[in-house]
Amino acid sequence: MKKIFSLLFILPLAYSCTVAQNPSKYANIITEQSSKDHLTILASKEFAGRGTNQEGGKKTVKYLAEQFESFGLKPVVNGSYYQPVALMQVAYKVDSFQLAGQSLINGQDFYIQGDNTNATFHGEEIVFVGYGIQDEKFNELKNTDLTGKIVLVINEGEPKDADGKSLITGTTDKSTWSTSRFKRIQELTKLNPKLILAVNSQNEAMITRMNNRGMMGRVALDRGNAAPNQRQSVPVVHIKKSIADQLLAKVNTSFDQFIATKSAAPSTAKVIKSALHASMGVKQEKFTDPNVVGFLEGSDLKDEIIVVCGHWDHDGILPDGTYFPGADDNGSGTVAVVELAKAFAQAKKDGKGPRRSILFIALAAEEKGLLGSQFYVENPIFPLAQTVACINIDMIGRIDDKHLNGDHNYIHVIGVNKLSTDLKPIVEKANAEIKMKLDYDYDHPEEPMRLYYRSDHYNFAKNGIPSLFFFSGLHPHYHTPEDTIDKIDFTMMTKREKLIFNTTWEIANRDKKPVVDMPLEDAQGTGR
Incomplete structure (x- = not known):
């Protein structure tokens, strides 16, 4: 023994x-x-x-x-080599978008920043607010009610005088309204518009980029939540200059003309008679991709x-x-x-x-x-x-x-x-x-x-x-x-x-x- x-x-x-x-x-x-x-x-x-x-x-x-x-x-996952990973894709989806009688395509004519759940947006007129600047030295929106309105804004640059000086800084230096990329959008949303149309000289490149990557959305683990916890912020639709110019022609200007204009006083918001109808918002898709598992x-x-x-x-x-x-x-x-x-x-x-x-x-x-x-x-x-x-x-x-x-x-x-x-x-x-x-x-x-x-x-x-x-x-x-x-x-x-x-x-x-x-x-x- x-x-x-x-x-x-x-x-x-x-x-x-x-x-x-x-x-x-x-x-x-x-x-x-x-x-x-x-x-x-x-x-x-x-x-x-x-x-x-x-x-x-x-x-x-x-x-x-x-x-x-x-x-x-x-195969140790119930007789399989696959361990399904419960995932959820969250992306902003556009079911339809019509502007000035045209059907526009997300990722081709515009891209969107938004986090609203799916909703319908409709309006018969658009308020053009110029640069949308609300500064104590230069306020384009003083006494302007934008609640529930569709707004068009030039999301670039700032007003200058005949000598090329900023009407905000009083010098050739740019103001924070121009150097801070999202400042005017953030301030505009505080006025509770329904939707913002924004035009920028970089939009075309961004549209291509967002079409390739941004529209794919983000992926997260699916925690089995019954409903998404979405904020309801104002969607910002970044449109091509050519589309913006069609709207601006109705108030006798264009993107390039407006940027080149020298002025001594704030411009006044102008109403453009043009209809917009859209159905869009954040949607969630549940899916699985597996971990592949083998045991020795x-x-x-x-x-x-x-x-x-x-x-x-x-x-x-x-x-x-x-x-x-x-x-x-x-x-x-x-x-x-x-x-x-x-x-x-x-x-x-x-x-x-x-x-x-x-x-x-x-x-x-x-x-x-x-x-x-x-x-x-x-x-x-x-x-x-x-x-x-x-x-x-x-x-x-x-x-x-x-x-x-x-x-x-x-x-x-x-x-x-x-x-x-x-x-x-x-x-x-x-x-x-x-x-x-x-x-x-x-x-x-x-x-x-x-x-x-x-x-x-x-x-x-x-x-x-x-x-x-x-x-x-x-x-x-x-x-x-x-x-x-x-x-x-x-x-x-x-x-x-x-x-x-x-x-x-x-x-x-x-x-x-x-x-x-x-x-x-x-x-x-x-x-x-």
């Missing part, structure tokens, strides 16, 4: 020594070619920027689930979970057809999650699997505010108390501005001085064979970019889970359509993947989980 007990005692130690041997055999399963093959697909035009609530995103999650299945990872069960420490994650989403495709390949952000990190899953799965097939379990997660909606990871920590598949570490991979495929003229053999490691003093020694041990420069600059407490708080690991760290963030740095193509696969340094990307594999291997097989011995508030900071 005593001999049997002794054997049982030493078996786990022997097993530990076996699996904790050099992981190079399995790290080398990660190759430049396989990484390039995956990234070529994920950054392709067919996947169209992997947008949230877009077709490219749907193709992405299907592809990732197929990879996890092919490796033999377990450990051996003797299988109840302890390591999360290896990277977000699969990027900026998607815009209404004009422009798409954002996101080869680096975060196609590279997504590929790394896939490659690590493949390597660990093969180790397990060979009887060398990790002692701790690993949950591989391709996270949704990071670009919308770390939403996929936030949803996961609020709805964990395994209790967070069992999650002993988070390894986050977000952009590892490029050489950043800092290293362009120097050593390319580097990786930024973020989080080594948060929550656990074990993390830095673990990474440095993992790097013993890789021999890469470990750049800790972004971990400095006074680092202005605050990158530790800006990617998905942060939601795990807030819950007291020691977390590492691997990152190759920022570059001029960040969040542009030029973040393409031809700019990826696959030699360095693969080397970084192997370092992350070694780091995960070390955490998965060491006798003790990373200790939490640093104050939680050091990890929480002030948020994103």
Whole structure:
């Protein structure tokens, strides 16, 4: 009986020594070619920027689930690889907009700033208020009642005298009415108009920009609120100069003429006989995009979970057809999650699997505010108390501005001085064979970019889970359509993947989980 007990005692130690041997055999399963093959697909035009609530995103999650299945990872979300993330898109929608007998198109003829719930706006006349300035030295709206009226304002410049001096400052210096972009709009809304039409020489460029991005609205987690908590501020419709000129012609002026006019006194508000009818407002659309989750069960420490994650989403495709390949952000990190899953799965097939379990997660909606990871920590598949570490991979495929003229053999490691003093020694041990420069600059407490708080690991760290963030740095193509696969340094990307594999291997097989011995508030900071 005593001999049997002794054997049982030493078996786990022997097993530990076996699996904790050099992981190079399995790290080398990660190759430049396989990484390039995956990234070529994920950054392709067919996947169209992997947008949230877009077709490219749907193709992405299907592809990732197929990879996890092919490796033999377990589907642990009720038999599925998908954890649906409950989301809500909030956008300003225009059902119809008619002005002066013309049907105008949002994003083509105008863009809107507003937060009203859907409503109808109607009027048979428009009040032109010039610059809309209400200053003690120059008040265009003195004794003018704009309550419930539709207003047209020149949202640029200020009145000048014959010598080109501002009638407000008395000098050639601009007043705050001109330098503060929204001052006159804010002051106009205090007079309770129904709707404001604003014209500015920059409107055409802004209309294009808003058509491409602004009309897509914002995305938030769906908290199941019965009704939106909307304010009812005055909508501001920014129209093209050509449309404004059609209205201004009825009072014998134009945008350019009005700007060029020299005056010694405030202009008087003028009534333009022209009808406006519109139906528009903020609308909410509920939808889901999934976190893609694959589980590799450990051996003797299988109840302890390591999360290896990277977000699969990027900026998607815009209404004009422009798409954002996101080869680096975060196609590279997504590929790394896939490659690590493949390597660990093969180790397990060979009887060398990790002692701790690993949950591989391709996270949704990071670009919308770390939403996929936030949803996961609020709805964990395994209790967070069992999650002993988070390894986050977000952009590892490029050489950043800092290293362009120097050593390319580097990786930024973020989080080594948060929550656990074990993390830095673990990474440095993992790097013993890789021999890469470990750049800790972004971990400095006074680092202005605050990158530790800006990617998905942060939601795990807030819950007291020691977390590492691997990152190759920022570059001029960040969040542009030029973040393409031809700019990826696959030699360095693969080397970084192997370092992350070694780091995960070390955490998965060491006798003790990373200790939490640093104050939680050091990890929480002030948020994103």
